[in-house]
Structure formats: C-alpha cells, structure tokens
Amino acid sequence: MKTIRVGLIQLKKTSDVNENRKILAEKIQHLAATEHPDLIVNQELHDSLYFCQTETPQACDLAVDIPSEATEFYCKLARENRVVIITSLFERRAPGLYHNTAVVIEKDGSIAGIYRKMHIPDDPAYYEKFYFTPGDIGFEPINTSVGRLGVLVCWDQWYPEAARIMALRGADILIYPTAIGWESTDDNQEKKRQLDAWITIQRSHAVANGIPVVSVNRVGHESDPSGMTNGINFWGNSFVAGPQGEILYHAPADTEAVTSVEINLSRSENVRRWWPFLRDRRIDFYAPLLKRYDD
Numbered sequence: 001m002k003t004i005r006v007g008l009i010q011l012k013k014t015s016d017v018n019e020n021r022k023i024l025a026e027k028i029q030h031l032a033a034t035e036h037p038d039l040i041v042n043q044e045l046h047d048s049l050y051f052c053q054t055e056t057p058q059a060c061d062l063a064v065d066i067p068s069e070a071t072e073f074y075c076k077l078a079r080e081n082r083v084v085i086i087t088s089l090f091e092r093r094a095p096g097l098y099h100n101t102a103v104v105i106e107k108d109g110s111i112a113g114i115y116r117k118m119h120i121p122d123d124p125a126y127y128e129k130f131y132f133t134p135g136d137i138g139f140e141p142i143n144t145s146v147g148r149l150g151v152l153v154c155w156d157q158w159y160p161e162a163a164r165i166m167a168l169r170g171a172d173i174l175i176y177p178t179a180i181g182w183e184s185t186d187d188n189q190e191k192k193r194q195l196d197a198w199i200t201i202q203r204s205h206a207v208a209n210g211i212p213v214v215s216v217n218r219v220g221h222e223s224d225p226s227g228m229t230n231g232i233n234f235w236g237n238s239f240v241a242g243p244q245g246e247i248l249y250h251a252p253a254d255t256e257a258v259t260s261v262e263i264n265l266s267r268s269e270n271v272r273r274w275w276p277f278l279r280d281r282r283i284d285f286y287a288p289l290l291k292r293y294d295d
Contacts, residue, residue, distance in 0.1 A: 002265045004146050007037035007083070008249070010238040010257040012220035017047050017062070025077055027258050032081035035260040038146045039084040043218040043238075044154050044179040045100070046088055050218070050234075054226045055130040063092035066114060071103055079109030084144050086151060088177040090131070091116070100132045102151045102177055104142045113142035117153040118162065125183060125224065125232055128155070139165040147172035147265060150211075154178045157202050157215065161289065167209035168278075172265050174205055178217040181234035195235055203245035210272040212248075212263050213241045219256060243271040
C-alpha cells in the first residue's frame with residue numbers, strides 16, 4: 001500500500017510580499033515539524049494579494065524569474081524540511097511576457113518541474129488575460145519522489161479535458177492551487193450554487209479518472225484597488241477527494257486552515273478495476289473534442 005501525507009495551506013494574504021513569504025515559511029516549518037507531510041500544496045499566487053481584480057501594468061512588477069531569489073526561498077524551505085513543495089508564482093519569462101506558473105520543488109531543494117496555467121479567465125474581477133500568457137508546456141505530470149503529480153491551476157479545474165490528459169499521462173494525483181471567491185452582489189443562493197459547482201466538478205475529475213484530487217484555495221476578503229466593486233471574498237473550502245470522489249478533508253469557508261491528510265494512492269488501482277472508465281473509452285469517436293464547437 002502506497003500512502004502519502006499531503007499538507008494544505010489555506011491563508012489570507014497581505015500586500016507585503018516579504019511578510020506573506022515569512023508567514024508561509026512559518027506555516028510550512030510548523031506543518032513539517034508536527035505532521036511530517038511528504039508534500040505541501042499552496043494556494044494560487046500566494047506571495048501577494050490577488051492583483052487580477054484590476055488591469056494595472058504596474059502589477060507586473062510582482063513577477064519573478066524562474067529560477068530566482070523567489071524560487072530559491074522555497075527551494076531552501078523544501079530542502080531544510082525534507083518535503084516536496086508546490087508553489088504558485090507570477091512568472092516573468094521575458095520582458096512583457098508573463099505566466100501563472102506552478103513550481104514543483106523536490107525534497108532536496110531542486111526544481112522538479114513547472115506547469116504554466118493553460119486556461120486563462122477574463123471575467124469581472126478576474127482579469128487574468130491582461131497579465132498571463134496561456135501555458136505552452138501542455139498537460140504533463142511532474143515526476144517527484146512522492147509520485148507523478150498532475151499539477152493544474154485554478155481555472156483549469158473546470159475542464160475535464162485537462163484532468164483526463166493528466167490521468168492518461170500517468171498522474172497519480174491531481175492538484176489545483178486556486179484563487180476563487182464570491183462577488184459581493186451575489187445572493188446567498190447564487191453563492192451556494194457556485195461553491196457547490198466548484199466542488200462537484202473537481203470531485204467528478206477524481207471519479208472519472210480514478211485518482212485523488214487536492215484543491216487548495218485562498219481565504220478572506222481582498223478589496224478592489226479601483227473601488228469599482230466591493231472586492232472578492234475568497235471562499236476557502238480547500239479539500240481533498242479520494243478516487244471515488246469521497247471527501248477526505250474539507251476546510252472552512254471563512255478561516256485559515258493548515259493541516260495534512262493521508263492519501264492512499266494504491267486505492268486508484270482497485271477503483272479503476274471496479275469502474276474501468278479508461279478501458280471503455282471510445283477514442284475512435286472523440287474527434288469532435290478537437291473542434292471549438294461541432295457546428
């Protein structure tokens with residue numbers, strides 16, 4: 001039986017990058033010392049506030065090179081605490097060329113690989129297309145000492161194609177660093193529908209592919225710098241689902257959460273025997289998936 005212990009860090013953020021890193025380092029060190037996780041997953045764009053609420057060229061000053069002093073900060077944490085760490089950074093690939101990038105760091109402090117967010121939203125208060133170039137690496141699991149990690153980022157979580165390709169390429173687990181929340185004018189019923197949909201779609205990826213899912217969201221209110229809206233209430237609710245979609249852990253909606261969860265990766269083999277969805281796929285009839293819309 002192969003099990004891993006996965007740490008989840010759901011936090012509020014400030015406008016001070018150094019303070020955010022300091023707090024995150026303390027959480028990682030405490031979690032590593034007390035619960036001894038094999039892997040720690042952080043939320044999306046954890047070094048800063050969620051700057052995509054507005055379109056501001058100056059926000060691009062937050063972007064960092066990979067590698068850089070930012071990645072070295074997290075590489076040192078991974079090395080000192082002997083834990084695989086998934087970070088989510090605003091990558092400066094070249095002047096004027098930026099990505100929303102997850103960096104996977106091995107226990108020895110080396111960079112195991114990166115994933116550049118493929119699906120980029122452009123919705124009110126989520127103006128990511130202004131900042132991020134769509135990823136060009138594709139959906140490729142990253143090999144680590146704890147398994148093949150199918151790392152995706154936030155908006156990717158709504159797309160079954162992304163999850164499926166990661167699974168078909170041998171991912172042991174799907175992982176989603178996330179930043180999603182409620183707009184203040186939505187009523188309570190609409191808020192519930194949105195949250196339920198977000199959890200349901202990711203649980204469905206676990207079920208359809210027979211592998212666990214880890215989703216780590218940010219939490220707390222972040223104001224809109226432009227004052228045009230009332231900001232975003234990030235809804236937390238980080239969770240872990242097993243290969244049948246069963247909930248193994250579910251964080252609160254309104255408070256920080258730092259914990260770890262044991263995941264039995266060996267269950268995927270049995271689940272795929274009971275529910276052989278991969279065996280029964282009709283790949284000879286899936287050509288329409290390669291079209292934008294089959295008119």
